[in-house]
Amino acid sequence: EDQVTQSPEALRLQEGESSSLNCSYTVSGLRGLFWYRQDPGKGPEFLFTLYSAGEEKEKERLKATLTKKESFLHITAPKPEDSATYLCAVIHNTDKLIFGTGTRLQVFP
Amino acid sequence: DAGVTQSPTHLIKTRGQQVTLRCSPKSGHDTVSWYQQALGQGPQFIFQYYEEEERQRGNFPDRFSGHQFPNYSSELNVNALLLGDSALYLCASSEGQGVNGYTFGSGTRLTVV
Numbered sequence: 466e467d468q469v470t471q472s473p474e475a476l477r478l479q480e481g482e483s484s485s486l487n488c489s490y491t492v493s494g495l496r497g498l499f500w501y502r503q504d505p506g507k508g509p510e511f512l513f514t515l516y517s518a519g520e521e522k523e524k525e526r527l528k529a530t531l532t533k534k535e536s537f538l539h540i541t542a543p544k545p546e547d548s549a550t551y552l553c554a555v556i557h558n559t560d561k562l563i564f565g566t567g568t569r570l571q572v573f574p
Numbered sequence: 575d576a577g578v579t580q581s582p583t584h585l586i587k588t589r590g591q592q593v594t595l596r597c598s599p600k601s602g603h604d605t606v607s608w609y610q611q612a613l614g615q616g617p618q619f620i621f622q623y624y625e626e627e628e629r630q631r632g633n634f635p636d637r638f639s640g641h642q643f644p645n646y647s648s649e650l651n652v653n654a655l656l657l658g659d660s661a662l663y664l665c666a667s668s669e670g671q672g673v674n675g676y677t678f679g680s681g682t683r684l685t686v687v
Contacts (some may be wrong), residue, residue: 469616497673508578508664508678509599511634552616559630561607564616 467492471553471565476570480540482497486568488553489535498536499562500529501552509552543572578679580665586685587655595650595682600669604628606648606678608640609664617664623648655686 472487490498497516501509509541513522515531524531526547528539538551550569579598587593605624606609609617619632623642637653646667652659666676671682 467584494657497675499675502680505604506662506681506683508580508680511675513676546605554616555626556673560605560622560668561630561632562609562620562672563619564609566614566616 467557467563469553469555469563469565471551471568473568474566475569477572478540478543478570479573480544480572483539483541484568485540485541486538486551486570487535488538488565490555491534492555492557493562494558495555496558497556498531499554499556500527500536500555501554503550503552503567505550512551525565528530540570541568545574548572577675578665578667580663580679580682583680584683584685584687587649587659589655589686591655592651592653593655593684595652595665595684597648597664597665597679598648599646599648599665600677601669603669603670603672603677604646606642606646606673607666607668608650609650609666611662611664611681613661615622616637618629631645652684656687660686661682 500512503509513529550567550568554564607622608620611617621631626642642648662681664681665679
């Protein structure tokens with residue numbers, strides 16, 4: 466069965482304390498992996514798309530990487546405004562996104 | 575450039591009633607997908623519309639139906655509302671098959687009482 470699992474469920478960081486979020490997946494024929502940021506009561510905001518193992522993308526304090534079985538979202542020197550839920554989703558031989566349950570990140574000053 | 579627009583933003587309905595949610599896709603996008611997100615969960619795929627037809631559907635009952643109009647906008651209809659239908663309903667648009675990414679709207683928060 467196609468599945469996306471994110472860990473940890475919740476993460477509390479001190480401002481400046483770097484860490485990584487994990488997204489593992491079991492799907493056949495992966496066509497792309499997406500990272501989204503979601504603030505409370507809002508829709509997901511697109512961050513990155515990764516298409517093949519070994520690919521990396523960066524945006525400000527965020528860096529996403531992809532292997533054949535998982536993806537990591539690295540957060541370097543986070544700030545309180547990085548607090549949000551980070552969602553991982555995959556798209557495979559159908560066109561629908563399969564989401565994980567997300568990681569709730571809180572960054573304290 | 576306007577992104578995905580959803581209306582209304584909030585809605586309260588009584589169990590057994592019917593509801594219609596609306597979505598205008600991002601300019602240049604022709605495919606609209608609908609997702610249901612329960613509190614603390616990831617979005618779950620309901621269905622997708624392309625060229626005014628339902629192209630695929632997730633594991634949702636027939637009480638959930640939709641429509642896409644010639645201008646690519648879309649509606650989600652839910653009949654015989656249940657308490658468990660309370661959720662954030664998200665519309666996402668894409669160009670074609672969505673491999674290049676989906677743009678989400680801010681959602682409609684539906685509360686069934």
